Amino acid sequence: MSAIVIEGYYAGLKSKADHKLLPLKEKPVIWVGTATCGKAAGAIEVREAFKKEIKSRGLDAEVMEVGCMGHCYAEPLTVISKPGFPPLCYGHVDEGLVKRLVEDFLVNDDPCYEYAMVALEPNDIFPTLTDFPRGAYEEKIILEDCGFIDPEDIDHYIAREGYAALAKVLTMKPEEVLEEIKASNLRGRGGAGFPAGIKWEACRKSPGSEKYVIVNADEGDPGAFMDRSILESNPHLVIEGLIISAYTIGSSRGYFYVRSEYPQAIRRLETALEQAREKGLLGNSIMGSDFNFDIEIFRGSGAFVCGEGTALINSMEGKMGIPEHRPPRLAESGFRGKPTLLNNVKTFAYVPAIIRKGADWFKSTGTSKSPGTAVFSLVGKVGNSGLVEVPMGTTLRQLVYDVGEGIPGEKKFKAVQIGGPSGGCLPESALDVPIDFDSLHEAGAIMGSGGLVILDEDDCMVAIARYFLEFTQKESCGKCTFCRLGTKHMLDILTRITKGQEEDLASLDILRELAEDIEAGSLCNLGKTAPNPVLTTIRYFLDEYKEHIVNKRCPALMCTDLIAFYIAPEKCSKLCNACVGSCPTEAVYTREDGLKAINQDKCVKCNNCLKACPTEYSAVIKLSPPELVVEKEREQK
Amino acid sequence: MQGVTKRHYVIISKGDVFVLKPSENEKEIIIEHVAEILGGWRADRENLIPILQDVQDRLGYLPGVAMEKIATAMDIPAVDVFGLATFYNQFRLNPPGDHQFKVCMGTACYMVGGNIAMDSFKRRLSIGEGDTTPDRKFSLERVVCVGCCSIAPVVVVDDMIEGKVTPTRVDGILLAFEDKHQKKDDNKGNQGQEGV
Structure with a gap:
């Protein structure tokens, strides 16, 4: 098919999208992050409050929903871009702040800098992301547009060069695309780091005309949520990657295997697929070429093992998700016994950028053996929890202390759990390990799903x-x-x-x-x-x-069977009843002399009294082993 | 408790699985719904999981009669359907309560006391994980990471996400529901009297 047709088709799409988004540059736009994490923190209420305030004042401003910017610690997040000002990001937004922002910023041109978190474009007034340690380390490839485009409107994606890679691919030969992917040395982001190019090539070479491509979005690690976040924030990125892979290996049908626990991701994906079909990016003769391809969604039913390729295939075939012997590899015999290409969400998400900017550009980030970036969900005892994307080769120390801003409170760092249930815990001494597939493996952990839990001295290993x-x-x-x-x-x-x-x-x-x-x-x-x-x-x-x-002792004072709660009489104020009121089982009582004490038989070790005790007293302490309480009480008498 | 009894269904290694037995009336409704859902699908093994998902979406759980009906329609042994229903975490064999509590047991939540929140619910409702109270008002489930790690520990109450849940907050959540139910019951009682 001639390149002119395809290029013309894409130019049409792009100019339409640009034209549609033009008015947004001329009036104030409020972006509210409504991925699952934002919603949990109250983003829907914030969105409604903005709409209400704007309507009641009769302002000409647009309220839009975007995905996740990755700054989970500051949800609900809102970005306001008003002509004449740099786009400003506000964290921890509530209805009070909404009123203030509408009144002061939208009506009166005072951006309330005291509430602003960061500016998103370089300017002379307010610091931008790169002025913070986190922004200095972060280098975004697949999360670049997450949180900045409306995931439910394909034109936002197209306006940011979305589907340009597909247009380019359709003018290339599949072999050339394959060479580009192989040259980029892109390694599978599902955890094992198997080179994607080799997988694609095996699939392409497998005989047979019926082949399948599948996105593995069965994110099962109980502490990782980047796949969900990408699907909720920028579904077209993954769709574009999938279409390109299908063109390369010669497949006409693709699937998204998404956990049913991610209803919002599924909903946004459905919308995205529908819009891609309307634009002629899916279906018959895509972009006017002779390439036909369509995508379906399969809802996984919640089984961690289904992240394994053969188990996933079994599950799609209506069987129990039990892994099978390999070989045959999926590239030879996968879904319905046909050659199948299965890659993680993130792997596909890298593809459009690699095609657009070239393999050499991709290899300029990261290390020589693990090029590109790594995406982590940073959670646990860390200041800035959220989704981060850093170049491969960044050390764990930089990730924990610079990007994550270290351990909150004055607690001591103990370990970092990396890779979820298949990974391992690395101590302080291993913090200088660079993050890439091979170094982490040597240290005993794995890249895995990208879950990264930071543990402090209060956590029992x-x-x-x-x-x-x-x-x-x-x-x-x-x-x-x-x-x-x-x-x-x-x-x-x-x-x-x-x-x-x-x-x-x-x-x-x-x-x-x-x-x-x-x-x-x-x-x-x-x-x-x-x-x-x-x-x-x-x-x-x-x-x-x-x-x-x-010693039957838990040094971190965490294992409930090995600790007891105790109220130190010398610290307890007789006048305060906070602990008594907080106890769910009435184990805390007032002694005859007015001091508080705990009935150990009733105590369920819920930590409530410890939290309730005012910090000026800090009279509630944990003791391990629990027998210490008896000793302490004896001493007192 | 009227008319609702717990029947021992089958024992698998993960412990006892039991179901609340539906009444004859409920059974008919269930079969009607299942027949309708089956009408929209080809009887192909590949469609089995989507069919089970549809049934659960509609009824809230997978009743035994529904699984039997599906097995007959697809011409496969009932044990294959039951096998899938117990293999995958998504499917539940008990009807959910009017209100569902899903306690997050993801890594971040566990480390800051997700299990304490779970224990509080168990203690207050006197039911275990995955069970429904006999009056079918509340059910309790464990979920794995809802992705709100920065406000851990998290409990999903129906569709609302509650962050930083302590045992006292659990008491508060339950109290709020009891209050609501009480008011509803009072209203019903008043209306009834007016009618008379």
């Missing part, structure tokens, strides 16, 4: 290892004996340790042995990596395990 193992044990499909029973046995031992019921240090050796066996005896990566959190915590935090076993 045995408990966190137990938490992840409980998760994988529950999610084990049961096919391999070692995974099914081995994880159960390991979990039993860890549970006994956290409850102070384990007497013998030899149990740690059993844990190690079991871990080896499970790794060797499991078919898929769920089983093979399930012992990782336990192995890394034993490797780096052996003392904590020993304290639990030998």
Whole structure:
């Protein structure tokens, strides 16, 4: 098909989109982030408040919904762009601030700088993102437009060069596209880091005319949410990547495998697909070429193991999501027994930028073996929680202390859990490890899903290892004996340790042995990596395990069976009743002398009294082992 | 408790799975709904999960009669349907309560006391994870990460997300519902009297 037709088609789309968005540059626009995280913090109320205020004042301003900018710690987030001012971002917006902003900024030209967080374009008045450590490290490729475009309007995406890569690809030969992807050395972002180009090539070479391309959006790690965020904030980016892959390998049907726990992502994806069809970007003869392709959505039903390729395929075929032996690889025999290409959401999301700007541009970011960027959801005990995108090769220390702004309060950093249930915990000493597929693997963790949980001195490493193992044990499909029973046995031992019921240090050796066996005896990566959190915590935090076993003590004061709450009489003010009122089980009582005390039999160790006790007293303390309370009480008498 | 009994259904390794048995009247309604949903799909194994999802979307859970009906329609053994329903976390075999509490047990929530919030709900409602109170007013579920890690621990109350949930907040949430129900009941009572 001649290139002129396709280029003309795209130019038409682009000018229409530009034309449609033109009026937005001439009047004030308010962008409210309404991804799931924003909604939870009250973004819908904020949006309605803006609409109401603007309407009641009869202003000519537009309120738009955008996705997630990644600054979860400051939700609900709002960006206001008014001609004559740089676009300004405001965090923690509530209805009071909405009134103020409308009155002062929209009506009277005072941007309320005291409430503004950051400006989004360079200017002489207010600092921009790059003036903060986080912005200096961050380099956005796939999150670039997230939070700045309306995910429910395809023209926003097109106006920002969306589908330009597709137009370019359609004028190229599939082999040329493949060469570009191979040259970029793009590695799969699902966790394992397998080169995407090699996968695509195998699929392209497989015989047969019926082939499938599938986006793996079965994000199962209980602490990662970047795939959801991308689908909610910029669905067309992934759709474009998928269409390009289909053109390259010669497929005419694609699927999104999305968790049904992500209803908003599914809704926005449906809208996006519909709009892409209307624009002739999906369906028959895409952009006037002779390439036909369409996409369907398959809702996954919530099984962690379905992130594994063969299990995912089984699930799509209406069976239980149980992994199969490989080979044959999916590239030879996948969905319906046909050659299938399965890549993660993020992998597809990199494709349009690589095509547009070239493989060399992509390789200029990151390290030589892991080019590009890494996306993490930064959560836990960190100042700036949220989604971040940094170049590969950034160290964990930079990520935790510069991008995340360190540990809040005056707590001490303890560990970073990276890669979710398949990953591991790395201590302070490993913080200078650069983030890339190979270095992390050497340190005992994996890139994995990109979940990054920061733990401080209040977090018990045995408990966190137990938490992840409980998760994988529950999610084990049961096919391999070692995974099914081995994880159960390991979990039993860890549970006994956290409850102070384990007497013998030899149990740690059993844990190690079991871990080896499970790794060797499991078919898929769920089983093979399930012992990782336990192995890394034993490797780096052996003392904590020993304290639990030998002294029945939890050094982090977290394992509820090994701690007791106690009110220090010398600190307690007789005049305050905060702890008594806060107790859900009436365990806290007032003694005859007016001091407060805790009935240990009734106490459920919920932490409420400790939080309720005013900081000037801080009389409620945790003690471990719990027997210390008896001693303390005896001393007093 | 009227007319509703707990029937032991099957034991799998993860513990006891039981269902609240639907009444004859409910059964008829269930079958009608299922027949309607089945009408929109080809009887192809690939469509089994979407069909189960549709049924659950409509009824709130997968009743035994519905699974049997689907198995017959698709011409597969009922155990295949039941197998899927128990394999995937999304499907529930119990009718949900009028109000659903979903306690987030994602990593960030767990580390700051998600399990404490869960325990509080269990204690206050006297039910376990995945169960419904016998009066079908409340049900309790564990979910894995709703993606609101910065306001952990999180509980999803019906469709509203509550952040930084403490045991006292759990008491507050339940109290608010009891209040509402009380008012509703009072209103009903008053109207009834007026009618007489």
